[in-house]
Amino acid sequence: MSAYRLSNGGLIDRSKPIDFKFDGKPLQGFAGDTLASALLANDKLLVGRSFKYHRPRGLLTAGAAEPNALVTLGQDGRTETNTRATMVELHHGLEARSQNRWPSLDHDIGAINGMLSPFLGAGFYYKTFMWPAAFWEKLYEPIIRKAAGLGRASYVPDPDTYEKSWAHCDLLIIGAGPTGLAAALTAARSKARVILVDEGSMLGGSLLCETTEINDQPAAEFAAQAIVELSAAENVQILKRTTVVGAYDDNVFGALERVQKHVSVIDDNKPVERFWRISAKQAILATGAEERPLVFGGNDRPGMMMAGAMRTYLNRFAVAPGKQVAIFSNGPSGWQTARDLEANGVDVVAIVTPETASNKSYQGKARIIANAVIAGTSGEKRLKGLTIRHIGSGSEETLACDALGMSGGWSPIVHLACHRGDKPKWSDAHAAFLPPAPRDGLIAAGGAAGTYSLAACLQDGGTLAAEALDNLGHSVSRAEFSTQQDEKAEMPAPFWYVKAPKGKAFVDFQNDVHLKDLGLAVREGYDHVELAKRYTTNGMATDQGKLSNVNAIGILAEATGTSPDVVGTTTFRPFYTPVSFGALTGSHIGAHFHPTRVSPLFKWAEKHGARFVETGLWHRSSWFPKEGESDWRESVDREAKTVRSHAGICDVSTLGKIEIFGSDAAEFINRVYCNGFLKLPVGKARYGLMLREDGFIYDDGTTSRLGENHFFMTTTTAFAAGVLTHLECCSQVLWPDLDVRLVSVSDQWAQMAIAGPNARKILAEIVDEDISDAAFPFLAAREVGLSGGQIKGRLFRISFSGELAFELAVPAGYGEAVADAILSLGEDHGITPYGTEALNVLRIEKGHVTHAEINGTVTPGDLGFGRMVSAKKPDFIGRVMLQREGLQATDRLRLVGIRPLDPAESFVSGSHILDVDAAPTGANDLGHVTSSCFSPHLGHTIGLAMVKHGPELIGEEIVIWNGLKQQSIRGVLCEPVFVDPKGEKLHA
Amino acid sequence: MDLMRYSALSVFLNALRGNKSWGPAWRAPEPKPHYDVVIVGGGGHGLATAYYLAKEFGITNVAVLEKGWLGSGNIGRNTTIIRSNYLLDGNEPFYEFSLKLWEGLEQDFNFNAMVSQRGVLNLFHSDAQRDAYTRRGNAMLLQGADAQLLDRDEVRAMVPFLGFDSARFPIQGGLLQRRGGTVRHDAVAWGYARGADRRGVDIIQNCEVTGIRRKNGRVVGVETSKGFIGCGKLALTAAGNSTTVARMADIALPIDSHVLQAFVSEGLKPFIDNVVTFGAGHFYISQSDKGGLVFGGDIDGYNSYAQRGNLAAVEHVMEAGTAMIPGLSRIRVLRSWGGIMDMSMDGSPIIDRTHIDNLYLNAGWCYGGFKATPASGWCTAHLVANDAPHPTAAAFRLDRFKRGYLIDENGGGAQPNLH
Amino acid sequence: MASLITCPHCGVRPKEEFTIRGDASVTRPSPEADGEVWHAYVHLRDNPRGLHKEYWHHTSGCRRWLVVTRDTVSHDVIDVSDAGALA
CATH class of the missing domain: 3.50.50.60 (FAD/NAD(P)-binding domain)
Incomplete structure (x- = not known):
């Protein structure tokens, strides 16, 4: 028994006892205690084990810098490792567990490392574990990993917010x-x-x-x-x-x-x-x-702590650290601790100081041993005594004590x-x-x-x-206070370490870096403060060197014959004290990791049984299973076939939509697309290919001219935001002289594709205007009235599926009603809702590209769009850089269709293309499949591929190679249009 | 026996002598007036270049000039990951060469850098990502690397604690490279430095290059904070500061400097065995042999020479981390730091000669610098020694931007912060 | 990087509302300029240590493109102007 609770004083509430457990043992403290003060009051001196040597350790501080008293709190999802006992407010039911010990804190097998310490000095692992070579990963490293680390974390999700x-x-x-x-x-x-x-x-x-x-x-x-x-x-x-x-x-x-x-x-x-x-x-x-520890032999025994921490336990928590307390102090802190101890009736056995004179204001009973140091200590799990060495004579004496307060000055x-x-x-x-x-x-x-x-x-x-x-312009007078004059707080010269220590003199307590380690680092050339840190791990523990760094700097300065000024500090980096992932994540967890976007037709699709898929932030309707359909492919095949035979309706609201106004709008659009737009007539849509300034394709979409100075641009779903930002840059930065205004209306319109041979018949029932082929030909784009002018919408005769198709846009709030109306009007015409999966099938069958092909590394020529690139326009984004030799090279990967030689076989996107009989090597790699699907129309798998010299190889047999699945099948390269190559359905 | 060579016996004998006989791992020489080759930058790539110049190409009259302390650049501030899971044939053979060098590195330079092939798993969350990883995995196999495509169940069996349930972007599978892993990063710099030093290379710390002196269109030496140092050939390996150093020779580069933050948690008992990267946000994590979780995310996105980042970027990384591994929530982040990256215009590096005959450039490493260290050193040494590119680095040409032969893995285009 | 940017239109706003594009010291060449000039415009950067003019977009604000003059070492923002006003 040494540490104990004082019968009075302190800022604790003795009327409110609090039950808690440490390593399963029931203990009691009071309201106002920390876990640390309550442990100390219960005479629990041994509270943790150090990292490397598993040394028994006690409380060193009463605050944020604590390196020793790390505990695990909570269970399951509330498991909290490496928690500093000094920072935990005691509360009912608190259960703390010690760490890095096995089988128990008292009897820890890992302490054997201390006996092996000659072999485990700084950086020992860099010099060894290399023979035989294979043993590192198989034997040595697994053992090291098991032994390393402090607390054991839980994988259970955190229940708290x-x-x-x-x-x-x-x-x-x-x-x-x-x-x-x-x-x-x-x-x-x-x-x-x-x-x-x-x-x-x-x-x-x-x-x-x-x-x-x-x-x-x-x-x-x-x-x-x-x-x-x-x-x-x-x-x-x-x-x-x-x-x-x-x-x-x-x-x-x-x-x-x-x-x-x-x-x-x-x-x-x-x-x-x-x-x-x-x-x-x-x-x-x-x-x-922060008070600095002193570096001397055996300076880590339970019962030793910072002199200031001792005052905190004494004065704030009413805990005496021991019954026979010694002080080792350079500077005034230790003397004050001695005074406070004696004021509380605690026996101070000695005050040891390397300073030559005693502190004049100290009037207490303790024996003062000036011009002396502590050379070593005794006691394993609690301090028993000191070996004091007189600096002048070198003579030594021993002194019994059960606690030691130390101070090496302040940082x-x-x-x-x-x-x-x-x-x-x-x-x-x-x-x-x-x-x-x-x-x-x-x-x-x-x-x-x-x-x-x-x-x-x-x-x-x-x-x-x-x-x-x-x-800041707030004038205010200083608040004044009266206080007794402190004794002059002059700091003596720093005392970095005791020479010839008996036993290990620890500098970094948690990581077990001791004096000799720093000496070795200097001898081996790791003498820069940053190298010494990395080589010895000094200052890299959970306390980030709050106690150890300055001492290490002082020791390095002496070892290299310089000064702390020259050695300098390592870099101070966030965080001052560790912060949980949870706090830094906040409410962005689970489904709320990112926002979810849904289209105005989301509810409509949900109502019709859609399955949804994440596409970026969007939830898009992916397919619409019918009763009796057991497999997604069954639904998708039916949807795709129905579109080609009858009609379908698909939500395409997620496409980016940008309104472009201004007297220079046509000129502006002409400059941002590589194909011409100046002469686009009012009432017409055109497919546009947008390049980056480096000549590669950025995005594609249709742009319609709704008025002389009014255009409506669509972008792909993925690049909606990017394209708008790009256009704003072009308008504001590159060509501020052009009269153009841009606004995103992506969320304002619900847009649906109505495709299939019956599309016109169905739409004609709801659209007020004549939409016959003569009145509303392919690529027509006009505002229309719906249901007798009740709603104004925009109708575009454009097609991603290759069928006779329209896209109808209506104000977002009307989307669901209009889509329902079309479904119901189309019932007799065999209409089906279809999702992105069928959409994908339909577009692959027609050889239409998406970002699976437009991946930031392709040119118009690669996709067969070479002739779209205007040769006449004086300027457009990407014009000059597109002419670079690498972008015009004939051996670039270019778009082709691909199908299996045997229709019974299939292949997946991401497969590579090899010549028949060519070995699977990088040198023989001809390209890869970018898109693939089962074509219900053809009854076999089809795909699009980017292949070296692709268009020149059409008709050739090749190998479709998917080494990841050990698959290799024969295929044939073909034109990238599998359905209606002449576009007769489109123009019907 | 040579007590300075690390062997079981030397470690034992030294320990018995209280480890007092270990001498310096490298000398601290004053610069000579002239070297055959001077290398600017004493980081991983510079030290590796010197090591291989001496060991493989027999050129030992070499100096490495470092303005700070040895390894003070990105070799000492990364997330320690090695892998060769690249897509394009300009990159993949080079990174595979690098991975092979990692596999024999410790025996080669007699220093335990803790090369640990724990496996690198890239998660995917959508069909499009699966297809992209299928293409990449196959490209890796074609180039002789290893790759496996795992489905959701296989990923779950391997790393059951990922956020499979109620995730915003459900995990569908992953691309696994078992030979990928981690290395104790500082030890790489030290191993190369010690190996180069023992072969006669002068490693000169606290020696900042302030100018490149040229005569008749050739480099004759460098002005430094320790005076003029003459050289036959000059190699620049100063990633992070490449543009600054190249400007001394009037060379403009397609590179911006950006800060990339990295993080370590408090030490834990074994928590995660492999390197795992998120596909629904930029996040990658592993656990060091010491127990800390080591992780990172995107570059902060703006030009910076300050080795520190922004709080918003920090929070962004943590959000992705908790989304990928919900159990991270109560684990505490100990420290964040920042490294300055050479972000090139296509996301790939440059190892090439320049228009100045005897000036060689190694730059533009983006996120790939650490894992590239051995091959980068070897290929740069090859270039300097032979005046011809190493076959695996032949695509890393400086003129590829002008000529249009980009090596753009993610298709981000000529905007460095998108790579 | 500055934690805050003072938008000339919106006032002091957190950096996360803005998107950086990069170097604002380069000027788009005339369409007639040769490939070398275009190469320099698209690829080559001064990347200075110190003052750097760069384009930032107030993406989650007024959606104006701004020219921010910033120190790449201290991260201090010296000036923010509307890019259109400078052009």
Whole structure:
């Protein structure tokens, strides 16, 4: 028994006991505890195992930097690994499990690694496991992978929800310790919008953990009163349990709010975490400073912790860390801890310091051992004693103790000031890296800027807040506070490590990087701070080197005979503390990963039993099974055959639709398509091929001239947005002199294709105007009245199926009614609804291309459209680059039809084409199948293919090769039109 | 015995001596006045070029000039994936050559880079994607690589924890390359550096090239932060900064520099065994031997020389990740970083001579740089040594843009941020 | 990259509303210009380290094309103008 709960004091509520479990064992704490403080109060010194050597470890900190006390919480989908016990608020029913140990935390087989440590030094794995070669993947690596890692995550989906939110403010204050509170109290006097963020459940930061006074009040009481005052201020928003984790350009910050991580029962109506993007005009970084461990032999035994953390457990949580406590301190922190321990009746056995003189203001009973260091320690799962070495004489003595508070000085928490690439600057005077110069209104204050005295922090926070507000035009006077003068907080020269340590002197506790590892890295040439980090893994654990980096820099500086200034830091990168995927994903989960688009005819199709398919964001009707049809192919064959024999109706609303107006609209369209459009008559549609400026085809579609200065363009479904953006670029950037206006109307029109020999008969019953072939010939495009002028629609005589076909567009809201009317009018004419599958069959039978062929690497010539490309137009997008030799080469892949030699055989898209008897090699690869389907019309599989010299090989026998399925069949290349090659049906 | 060569015995003997006898893995030489070949850029490609120049082509009077620390570019900030699952015949033979070199690399350079052929699985979610992967898989087989097309059930059997249910874009199957996998990225730089150094190559860190001195249409040397260094031939392997370096020789390149972010999670016990890529968003993930999930997505999309990215791009990656593996939700992302990519105008690299006789260019690696490292080094060394392209890299010509012989895998066209 | 872009028409908006196209310093050559000039226009980029003029489209806003002058190292946006107004 060593650590214990004090009978009074602290900010815990002894009237509210809380039951929890650690590794299955029932324990009790109080409201106001963290998991860490409750474990310590129960004398649970051993709380975790380190990564590599599985060393027994205890709490090292009381905060975000904790490297040792990592636990797994929750079950199944709520399993949360690697959670820092120091950051978990104790709540009823909390069950925590220790990690990286087997079979138990007390008896861990992995600890054998410690005995093998001579072979497991820094980078050992780079030098070995290579013989014999095959053993790495078969033997060594599987063992290493099993041993590596910390917690065990669950694959079960998370039952809880998350959300993301934006916040905007004039002044963001990060941290609600003394500096942040002083800043906030000052800012609260203004009208500026202020957001105060703190990672804790209680605001106050170090004020909650120290015994100082402000305005003649105990610090914690002052903090509580400040919060009351700030909560009442209308211009101040307080976000507690919120960590600002990343700083991005323009003072936009990412922040994680733990909304329901401290509750026993999750409220389903609230997120468990909320990820904020905070846009701030000015920001004050009041994140304080991190205490540095000391590097000495055996500095990792349970019972040892940071001196400041000891004060936190003592003063805030009323937990004494031990009964015989020793202090090892460079600088004033340890002395303060000794005072606080003694004030609570805890015996301080010694204060060891490498400094030559004792701290004058210390009046306590502890034996002071100055000019001395700790050379080694004893005890396995809890600290038993120290070996103290006197620096002058080199003599050693041993001392029994059950806890040790250590302090190697302070490092300002500068992360957020460095996320945008600025580097911190070493200061000998502060014995620390200080934040870089303020940038875009982000300025560090108080401890984060290397200011350590309470009075100075309060003043700094208030002053910088007033200045920040002044920059924004809000004049305000600084809030003033009275506090006792601290002793001069002068930092001694840094003390990086104890030479000739007895046992391993750890620098990075979690990753087990010790002094010798850094020495080896330097000897082997990995002496740059970034190389040393990568070679030894120092600073790469879940704490990202919050405790270890600066010590490693100091050690590297000594080893290379330079200074920390020259060594410099590694790069500070987001996140300051780790953030869950869930929080960063927010509500974009499952079916809500991306939005879903449905056409105005979606309900209509659903009503008629359609099966749907995802096409980009769209859900498109794919086929319409009839009763008795058991297989999709059966439905699709019927639909396709019915269209060719009678009629069909298909939803084509997803095509992009763009209205183009202006006196230069014709000229504009003439420049964006490679074929001519200037002379397109009013009332006519034309197929257009749109190139990119590099000469390759971008998209295709029809454009109709509805008036002299009014055109209606359709695009493919996939490129609707892209084409509009492209046209806007052409109009606004390339040719702003042209009088053109563009607007997307994709969502405004429901558009349906009515195709088949009976199409005209059916439509004639609903369209007011004469649509006979004479009055409404192929490619006619006009506004029409429907049902006696009740609705105005647009009718286009265009065909993707090769049948006599029309596309009818009506205002979106009328789509369902009109489609139903057509279905019912067409009943006697044998009409069927058909989906994208039958549409695909029909178009392949006609050799019409889609993005399966137009894949960004084909030219008009490749698809047999060479003659469409205008030779007369002086300019159009893609004209010049299309002439490049590579785009005109005769051995390019070109479009052909393809069919199996034996109609009983079939093939799939993506198969490659080889010469008969050619070996399957890259050199013999002639091309590939781009589209394929079963043609109900022909009764066998057909396809389109891109083949070298394709059109010249028509009639030739080839091999259709699908090595992925070990399939290889004979095929024949043919014209890419399988049905009605003369277009008689089309023009009927 | 040579205690500096890594062998079971040397590791054992060194350990017994407290690992105090290990000397530097490479020297820290001052530059000589002149080298036969100077290589600008001490990243993976530059170091590999030097290594193969020395080992395969017998050219050892070589210097690699690195403006920062060895391996400080993209070799040290990628998602460690190796694969040869390319579509086009300009690319696939080269990447397959690279994969074969990876397979023997550690024995070759006597350094354990943890080459781990864990399999790379590309998911597809639509018929169109399935067809595209069928074409690609067959192209890989034709070029002598391995490929398998898995259906939904086979994917489920292999990676049962993917988001099969209630997914916005249901998984239909995947293209699997079993020989693909991961490599410990930093170790690649170190292995090549150590191997090159032992063969006489000078690796000079903190040596920034500030100018390329020419005389009579030939390069005679480079101005550097350590003074002028003469050379017989000059190779530029400075991806990320290719345009900046090439401009010193008045060469304009079809390249923009873009930032690509990558991420690592907290360390976990084995969670995912293979490399899996999403087909309904840009996301790829694997798990390192140390336990961290290593993953990434799209480039941020704008020109940048800052090795850091944007929060919106971060969120985009996480959304895709959680969609692909719902169990990621409670796993925490530890760190994000950014690398500067040479994004070329067709998404494929350049290994070619230039209009200056003795100046050679290796650039434009887009997303493909890490996996290309061994073949890139070999082919660049081949080009420098023989003044002729290696057969597998013959399509990576600089003039292909002007002449129209693009190697555009995804058909994005001449806009670098679309590749 | 800037997290925010100040659209001359819409004010300060998050970057995600915009789509970048790329270098705005290149000018589309005349149709008569030879292949070399067109090649340079379509493919070759200055890709400067520092100030860069580039085209951005306010896709989820006013749908105007903008010229953003931006520092590719610090990511600071120096100026945003309507592309049509500059032409």
